[in-house]
Amino acid sequence: MNNRKYFIQLVFILVGSIFLIKLFFIQVLDENYKLAAQDNVMRPIIEYPYRGVIYDRNGSLIVHNTPVYDIMVVPKEVEVTDTLALCNLLNIDKNDFIQKIEEARDFSFVQPSVFLKQVPNHEFAKIQDQLTNYRGFTIVARTIRNYPNQSLANALGYMREIDKTGLEKDSAKYYKQGDYIGIKGIEEYYENYLRGKRGVKFKMVNVSGLVKGSFKSGQWDTLSIPGQDLISTIDLPLQQYGEKLMEGKSGSIVAIEPSTGEILSLVSAPSYDPNTLAGREFSTNFKLLSNDTLAPLFNRPLMAQYRPGSIFKIIQAMIALQEGVITPNTRIPCDRSIIGCHGDHYYENLQGAITHSCNPYFHNVLRRVVNQKVDPDVYNDTKIGLDKWREHVASFGLGASLGVDLPNEKEGLIPNSAYYDKAYRNRPWKYSNIYSIAIGEGENLVVPIQMANFAAIVANRGFYYIPHLIKSIGEDNEPLQKYREKKYTTVDPEHFNVAVEAMAQVVRSGTGQYRAKLANIEVCGKTGTVQNDPLPDHSVFIAFAPKDDPKIAVSVYVEDAGQGARAAASIASLMIEKYLIGHTERPHIEDYVLRGKFLY
Structure with a gap:
């Protein structure tokens, strides 16, 4: 009996000790329970x-x-x-x-x-x-x-x-x-x-x-x-003016400061009020915008890909000069049995060919670049020449994304020999199969911001800064490092003088004279009319101004608007006026753009 009594006492002592030890762990050593208690009063x-x-x-x-x-x-x-x-x-x-x-x-x-x-x-x-x-x-x-x-x-x-x-x-x-x-x-x-x-x-x-x-x-x-x-980098009054000019139209305006690569205006049309995607109605409004057949959410300056049209002829001229296959004085007959042309001209030098946008001239120019007889086999010779040509074109920022500080920038397309090998399923092909790229048609595709950047390259006589939208972050007062680095083309600076003079002549007395010429500012520009079958052509214009010490370079694409000398040239010149002098001195041109009757 005494042993049983001691055993029961021992059991109670052990159980009590276990509880005391556990309590010690809970209250002193283990903070989980303490934190759990705090959670009941802490939020x-x-x-x-x-x-x-x-x-x-x-x-x-x-x-x-x-x-x-x-x-x-x-x-x-x-x-x-x-x-x-x-x-x-x-x-x-x-x-x-x-x-x-x-x-x-x-x-x-x-x-x-x-x-x-x-x-x-x-x-x-x-x-x-x-x-x-x-x-x-x-x-x-x-x-x-x-x-x-x-x-x-x-x-x-x-x-x-x-x-x-x-x-x-x-x-x-x-x-x-x-x-x-x-x-x-x-x-x-x-x-x-x-x-x-x-x-x-x-x-x-x-x-x-x-x-x-x-x-x-x-x-x-x-x-x-x-x-x-x-x-x-945006100039808000210029941006708002561009948006006004593009009301009721589809297309884009890109304006760049050539000396810095700063984007002055980036207009995509049609667009939307950004306040509709802020607040509790986001989901409803986003669905409406996404289902809109006019695609207002589509950022055309960076994502739309078009054939460049005749503005591409300036690049062809620069490459041909660099390759030494022509000089500024080279004259080529406007043989319309080879490829169609327009206007009243016949036997132009390079500046005249750019001014009059002569198709046969640039058909011949690209053939000279591509077929330099470095290989006796005409097919291999064409491949070698085309790939060399593409390297030059790529140095102008075409055929690849520029690296603009916005997402979803498209690359466009500049074909090389591998592209045509695939297209022709490895069957033989030569220049006569691809000559439409000579005049900016065929397989060539460019993005509007690339063409504005190209205008800036010509304005700078051969170099550019990657276009960008932010010039200062926080207290640094600088853009990101990559937007401060100068990029050079493969074409020597002296060859750009021909392009500058030709683009000035386009506006003085060529296809841009009626709607792009300004009284006290010398504008350099080039029209483009881009095929868009079965719909009307796209109206395209690139420009920079003033001719010397340029402050602004512009590209304008107006979809389904016909000739480049109409809609696009008018809008580009109005944007230049707005930026350089603050207003337009040609209200009749502004009224013409706002009415939007470009095909009549």
Whole structure:
């Protein structure tokens, strides 16, 4: 009996010791339970950073932020005695309320999730005091983008809640579900600079979920860091004028400052008001824009690919001069039995051929470049010559993306021998099979920004800077490094003098004289009329001005508008006037463009 008594006492002592040791671990050594207890009174509140704003080159605001509020819910804490009153307060119906609560429960029963997103400031002011009466609902302040000028939509891009794919691609694991991210345009390309860094504040809450103050006097709090502001290269008045000129039309305008590569204007038409993709109606409006047959979301200056047409003849001339197969004085008959032509001319030198856009001349020029008899086999000789020609063309920034600071830039197409081998399924081919590329037709494809850059190359007499939209990031006051590096073509600078003089002559007395000539500014330009069967031709014009010390280079594409000397030449010259003198001195040309009757 005595042994049994001692055994029972020992059992009680052991059990008590075990409980004491466990209690010691729980209260002293193991912080998990301590943190769990803290979680019952502590609530983290995310502080979203102020996203960087965007200005034009002169300091005018293009994009800024507007405050909105997300109403968050923790399903476990929700206590609503009068559902109808809450629905009336939030301006939703009962079915919406039930659905949103179910979605929140599916996400987490104990973690906060968005119940109602992006409540505008004026609506929030009406409900904030009453919302504190409903347990389980809290507020997170956020911002959305606002566009005071409703301009530059296709270049700016927009903000959207990050999706599952975006989260998976986020190798740095910065983003969380519910975060917003830049999509397309400047917003996407400069996302890492614009987004800033989120902060967090830990608040004490009571049993009713009401905030009672900072947790541990804010020891764990971190401040949000605002994103960096961007100074763009855009001249806002010029951009708005270009958008006005392109109303009711499809096409693009690209204007560049040749000496820096800074993009002065990037017009895509048709376009849209960027404010339609900011706020709670994003999904509805995005669907409408996506289904629009006029494709307003399509960024034509960077993504549309056209045949270059006659403006490509200037490149052919430069390459031929570099290869030594012609001189500026080389004359070639306008033999229209070889290829059709236009205008009243017959036996021009190089400048005259560019001025009159002579097709037979450039048919002959490219044949001389391609077939230099470096190989006795005419087929091999053509392949060798074509590949050498393409290397020259590529140095002008064609056939590959330029590297503009916007996503989704297309490359265009400049064919080489491998392309034609594939096209002809390795059957023999020679120059007579491909000669249409001599006049900018056939397989050649260019992107509008490439042609504006080409105009800048001629203006600079042989070099360029990669076109870019941002000239200053934050306090650095510099663009990204790659936009400060000069790029040279394979053509010697002296050969560009012929092109400059010829383009000046085009406007003085050639195809551009009627709508591109300015009284006190010497404009250098080249018209292009691009085949678009069975629809009307595209109207194309490139230009720069003034002839000496050029300040602006422009390319204009107006789809289905006929001759380049009409729509495109008119718009380009108006853009030059607007930028250099601030207004047009030819209201009849402006009226002609705004009426848009180019085919009559």
